[in-house]
Amino acid sequence: MxxxxxxxxxxxxxxxxxxxxxxxxxxxxxxxxxxxxxxxxxxxxxxxxxxxxxxxxxxxxxxxxxAPIDDPQKYLGIGMNYKEHAEEARQAGIPTPTSQLWFNKQVSCVVGPHDPIRKPEVSDELDYEIELGVVIGKRCKNVSVEDARSVIAGYVVANDVSVRDWLMKLSPTFTLGKSFDTHGPIGPWLTTDDEIVDPLALRMQLTVNGEVRQDWTTDDMIYDVYEQIAYLTQVMTLMPGDILATGTPAGIGAPTGRFLKVGDVVRAEIEGLGAIENLVVAEP
The missing domain is CATH 3.10.330 (Vcp-like ATPase; Chain A, domain 2)
Known part of the structure; x- marks a missing residue:
């Protein structure tokens, strides 16, 4: 469904x-x-x-x-989880992690699939990251890799919008640079898990003003979605509606300095899940 x-x-x-x-x-x-x-x-x-x-x-x-889930208790993202992206992040000054690297996106950042993304006045380093969003369907703790799919309700397209200088220079924990208002567009709807044969074999593409910036498949993850759930639930109880942003492929703006500007239109599409499209606007 x-x-x-x-x-x-x-x-x-x-x-x-x-x-x-x-x-x-x-x-x-x-x-x-x-x-x-x-x-x-x-x-x-x-x-x-x-x-x-x-x-x-x-x-x-x-x-x-x-937004299909407008009130998650938790919105968590994993950093540098695609092989090529880990390399481009390293070139941008972000060291490659030796284990799963998780951060919070504060839930107040969540907006709908066609809502505008605000460019902050305090930064000119607004970046995009297409991600497969996993939505948890049941309360779960200490889930094995083998059982992890059973706790997934479904999937959304996510754009893990990032403010790079706040992420790296002013907030090395990542949280502030990932949590500006409107920087969590998701949607366009929840596609239930039974509709997706293999979430680890989906094509994902992001364009800015029609130009392809990211074009990859989810099989390039370093830690797949099941390993992510198993890892997280060793630490915390995941709840229905919690969102996991499972990593972005290569092609982000940071390595080349091609950051988003007011007036840009960002479209993120994942095979079988639909597309979200958001206009970048000035902060009011």
Whole structure:
């Protein structure tokens, strides 16, 4: 299934089932409501009713898509997790880690798939990072690599927008440089895990104003999504709706100084998951 959060004009948020170029309102299905995070642990039991729903059907281009998970308890990202990207990061002055390197993106950065990205007044080093976003579906701790897929609800396209000078010079923990408001666009919807044959074999492409900047596949990860979940759950309990940004491939702006500017349009697309597209605007 593909499940989106959406609204029409200035109307309330609803949940919808996405089929092709249309979306069907499922908010009135018993047990569904309007919070995708709340129903993640129950998706298996709700699936039949969701698939059978004959709620209002709308064209996708007639609605406004919102962040599929707008209220995660945690948004975590892993650094330098693609082989070629680790090398370009090294060239940009970021040492290659010898183990999984995790950081927080504060959840206040999350925005929808077509919301604007603000360029901060305090930096001219605004960068992009296409990433496969993994959404956790159940409370879990000490998960083995072999069982890790069983705790995944589904996937989103993520752009781990980064402010490089705050990341490196002013905030060496990465958190501040990863957490500016609007720097966590995700979407366009949640694609449930059962729809994806192999999340480690998906093509991902990011363009800026139509120019391809990143074009890679998820099989180049150093630590795959299952190893990431196993590693993290040794430390913390992951909760339904938690988002893991699983790394970005080569092609970021930092090594060449090709940072984002006001007016740029950034499009990130992952095979089977759809695309998000965001306009860079000046900070108000």
């Amino acid at each position: 593909k499940i989106a959060r959406f609204h029409v004009a200035d109307g309330p948020t609803r949940l919808g089932r996405v089929d092709g170029d249309r979306i069907t309102d499922i908010s009135d299905v018993p047990g569904v409501g309007t919070s995708l995070r709340a129903i993640l642990p129950h998706l298996a039991t709700l699936e039949e009713a969701i698939q059978a729903s004959d709620g209002e059907s709308l064209a996708l281009d007639a609605v406004v898509l919102e």
